[in-house]
Amino acid sequence: MSQAILNVEGMSCGHCVSAVEKAVKNLGAVARVDLPGKKVAVEYDESAVSLDAIKEAIEDQGYDVV
């Protein structure tokens, strides 16, 4: 499993945490959101999903991966 920590702008509440975690989960990966830290720790199988695809899924929810 690969791991990465993304800086994500725009998450403001528990609904946002759920939206990000669900979007990443839908790709078969795992996200753990640090809301005050504006970070998302992701764990994923590189042979199944790319980090770019994960970033895109988060951005599709309306947040900026910076």
Next chain:
Amino acid sequence: MSQAILNVEGMSCGHCVSAVEKAVKNLGAVARVDLPGKKVAVEYDESAVSLDAIKEAIEDQGYDVV
């Protein structure tokens, strides 16, 4: 129809707007959220639902009606 404007603390994003509007709608009333103004305008039929019930539904979503 009766109308009221509530001051609501804790709403931070579009998800929060949806949560509040849906909770009020479930009572058969209508809510319009002013996110930056921290206000919720409600329109309801007093013979069907009380303003207290509407306030409670909003608080049940995790927000403070002040």
